[in-house]
Amino acid sequence: ETGVTQSPTHLIKTRGQQVTLRCSSQSGHNTVSWYQQALGQGPQFIFQYYREEENGRGNFPPRFSGLQFPNYSSELNVNALELDDSALYLCASSLLAGGPTDTQYFGPGTRLTVL
Amino acid sequence: KNQVEQSPQSLIILEGKNCTLQCNYTVSPFSNLRWYKQDTGRGPVSLTIMTFSENTKSNGRYTATLDADTKQSSLHITASQLSDSASYICVVSAGIHDMRFGAGTRLTVKP
Numbered sequence: 722e723t724g725v726t727q728s729p730t731h732l733i734k735t736r737g738q739q740v741t742l743r744c745s746s747q748s749g750h751n752t753v754s755w756y757q758q759a760l761g762q763g764p765q766f767i768f769q770y771y772r773e774e775e776n777g778r779g780n781f782p783p784r785f786s787g788l789q790f791p792n793y794s795s796e797l798n799v800n801a802l803e804l805d806d807s808a809l810y811l812c813a814s815s816l817l818a819g820g821p822t823d824t825q826y827f828g829p830g831t832r833l834t835v836l
Numbered sequence: 837k838n839q840v841e842q843s844p845q846s847l848i849i850l851e852g853k854n855c856t857l858q859c860n861y862t863v864s865p866f867s868n869l870r871w872y873k874q875d876t877g878r879g880p881v882s883l884t885i886m887t888f889s890e891n892t893k894s895n896g897r898y899t900a901t902l903d904a905d906t907k908q909s910s911l912h913i914t915a916s917q918l919s920d921s922a923s924y925i926c927v928v929s930a931g932i933h934d935m936r937f938g939a940g941t942r943l944t945v946k947p
Contacts (some may be wrong), residue, residue: 723879756937763840763925763937764880811879822868822887827879 723747725814725828733834739800742831746793746814753795754825755787758809770795799833807835839863840928840938848944853916857941859909859926867929871900871911874923874940883911883924916945 724747734740746753752771756764766779770789784800793814799806809832813825843858859869868887872880884893884900886909893900897914913920923940930936 723881725879761939763927763939765937766935813879822885824882824885827872827881829877829879 723826723828725812725826727810727812727828727831729831730829731832731834733836734802735836736802736804738802739798740802740833742797742799742810742812742833744795744797744812744814744828746795746812747826748793750793750814750816750826752815752823753789754813754815755795755797756811756813757781757806758811758830760808764811767797802835804835807833809833840926840936842924842926842938842941844941845939846942846944848946849916851916851918851945851947855913855916855943857911857913857924857926857943859911859928859938861907861909861926861928861936861938863907863928863930863936865930866904866907867931867934869900869902869909870927870929871898871909872925872927874925876922880925913943918945918947921945 726745728743754769755767758764767781769777773789786798789795809830811830813827815823815825840861849855870885871883874880883898886893886902899912902909923942925940926938928936
């Protein structure tokens with residue numbers, strides 16, 4: 722176990738709705754990254770938070786937003802859900818802001834299905 | 837086009853056999869290359885991390901190699917076990933916020 726937890730495990734929403742996914746990082750890890758993994762594909766980087774500030778973002782629209790809290794928990798919010806948002810959402814925590822040899826510890830993921 | 841290409845897409849081997857998975861990349865600049873193991877329904881778990889100056893890194897029965905000149909990496913699994921059945925993902929980092937994931941190789945180990 723990596724010590725990173727995510728909730729819920731599975732979630733079903735309809736198009737146009739909003740969703741909040743949660744992640745609890747390893748204690749002491751100041752950095753959390755969120756990824757979207759479509760079926761049969763590798764994860765795609767959404768954004769990264771370091772000490773409660775967003776410090777990096779992938780090619781995702783503004784309807785994907787996040788928060789990081791002082792207690793090492795974080796959220797991924799997605800507004801106006803689209804069918805293509807159906808995927809496994811992974812969070813990963815690390816000690817530093819993604820240094821060259823910084824190990825990321827992934828959670829088990831949240832499987833989101835948009836109908 | 838994905839800048840990290842992995843091959844084969846899937847592989848079936850018998851328990852106890854060795855296998856080698858390939859990763860070719862065009863990501864530039866290059867910071868480091870990582871191999872992850874992802875069990876079905878789980879998040880990826882780090883196996884190895886290599887920087888530009890390293891050309892081999894081992895983690896138990898897993899050995900990763902890196903040729904930064906040809907931009908190729910391989911992951912060799914020795915004496916495979918049923919628990920090795922998983923997807924193996926190659927990740928190349930061009931910088932702190934720039935990690936490019938391959939689509940993975942799906943390995944099945946059969947008894």
